[in-house]
Amino acid sequence: MYSEAYSVAIMGIDGCIVRAEADVSDGLPGFSLVGYLAGEVREAKERVWIALKNSGFKFLPKKITVNLSPADIRKGGTSYDLSISVAVLSAFGYINPEDVLDCIFIGELSLDGRVKGVSGVLPMVYAAMKEGFKYVILSEDNQSEAEIVKGINVISITRLDEILDVVANKAEFVINRDSLNSLINPSFKNKEDFSDVSGQLIAKRAVEVAVSGMHNILMVGPPGSGKTMLAKRIPGIMPLPDFDEIMEISKIYSVSGLLSDSNPIINTRPFRAPHHTITQTALVGGGRFPKPGEISLANGGVLFLDELPEFTRQSIEVLRQPLEDGFVNVSRLGGSFKYPSRITLVGAMNPCPCGYYPDRKKCSCPQHTVNRYLSKVSRPMLDRIDICTETTLLNYDEINREEAESSEDIRKRVEKAHTIQKERYAKEDFSFNAHLNAKGIKKYCKLTKDAKALIKTIFESGTMSVRAHHKILKVARTVADMDEKDVIDATHVSEAVSYRSVDKKFWNQDFVN
Ligand SMILES: Nc1ncnc2c1ncn2[C@@H]1O[C@H](COP(=O)(O)OP(=O)(O)O)[C@@H](O)[C@H]1O
Ligand SMILES: [Mg+2]
Ligand SMILES: [Zn+2]
The missing domain is CATH 3.30.230.10 (Ribosomal Protein S5; domain 2)
Known part of the structure; x- marks a missing residue:
């Protein structure tokens, strides 16, 4: 039968x-x-x-x-x-x-x-x-x-x-x-809040700009200046995930065997911080018995690479394609499939092995050692990071200043900027400024006369590549959206330029390949 x-x-x-x-x-x-x-x-x-x-x-x-x-x-x-x-x-x-x-x-x-x-x-x-x-x-x-x-x-x-x-x-x-619906509601685990972070106003602003336009960000600064602290708080200023996002994130955790009876769904944005000794397969997924990697487990949230130069060059390089595409392609005998990998990449690093460069009172690393350390982060990787910011050691006043703004307050502003972008890009196959290509930049980044003049001056000074020019326009678009302005003006451009000056300060083209 x-x-x-x-x-x-x-x-x-x-x-x-x-x-x-x-x-x-x-x-x-x-x-x-x-x-x-x-x-x-x-x-x-x-x-x-x-x-x-x-x-x-x-x-x-x-x-x-x-x-x-x-x-x-x-x-x-x-x-x-x-x-x-x-x-x-x-x-x-x-x-x-x-x-x-x-x-x-x-x-x-x-x-x-x-x-x-x-x-x-x-x-x-x-x-x-x-x-x-x-x-x-x-x-x-x-x-x-x-x-x-x-x-x-x-x-x-x-x-x-x-x-x-x-x-x-x-x-x-x-x-x-009956009692289930509460689980599906998005939640924001309020354990770690931005209000815990004193000072660092510039880095905090940079982080807000990054999240507002979904730009990748790199924080450079001495040990103990709060880089890790800031990174951990980033998922909490992102808009709460909607039902489809919760399902997508949870499916990834489900196939990875990371859901349990007490934790049957993921209703928060993930924060993943793999150690720098991680294998390439564990980072991007795949393998003989295919599994999502860290980049997919971070989908919809943050992939934090702490001590970025400690990651092998190969493991950083394998992230490039998934970062660009928003998915990891896994080819199998009998078909291929995709693991989503739409993430905000957050990198953090000390500027030299001791951590205190360029403060020569504290740092005695020889210049070639500093250069070698920095050059572990390759130019192609830096190209995928729109925003670079510096954290500094706090002074006494900053530590004791009154409580800073909460994650919720920041999140409300971020939500506004996201709404503006989603409406603007409703007919496109992307939703955020970070994903603008050259054509999109032409179409959507309209500049005032002053803004144009400013960019022209910088460009003609010969210190800006075409790629850098694009990055500045994308970030300026985000800053203008945060300001609820349709046309990008000179102040938006100069803020965007400031996020490039950190990257220029540490990585002059000479030694980065
Ligand atoms: N801006 C800050 N506000 C409050 N606490 C801070 C700040 N920066 C550092 N700290 C304290 O120092 C500790 C180490 O900071 P951390 O984020 O690990 O620094 P980094 O990653 O830059 O080495 C934190 O756990 C926190 O207690
Ligand atoms: Mg740290
Ligand atoms: Zn040093």
């Missing part, structure tokens, strides 16, 4: 329906599992068979063949165990085949018949809902994550022997969820 049961494969961060087809016939007794399987799925055969027997099911000696379809998707992971066993039970007449056609089964089996949780449940259930399935039946371990998805009934089980009762009486087992 032939029967089937459905499950979901993960392609990148999206689910794709997989059908387990079981056929039972007379012939040499045995169990074969086919359909473009990764090693761990081939082993499912043994797991499923033993789990079925240990759950008390008895089978006549028959030839059993299970095929996982479609054939062009390579099936990895252990999440198909439950659907395979349901297909087999159905083929042997334990289950009415009709009962399972509107169900998706997700779960790994242990040898004693327990149903265990898997990663990637959120995109799996989301895909099931989109495809019109009415029920998802999965391990209790994954229940909270599945409940996030509206429009599909969730049923959780703990042991395989419960399955007969569950599929025959689905409606009775559906989990009632």
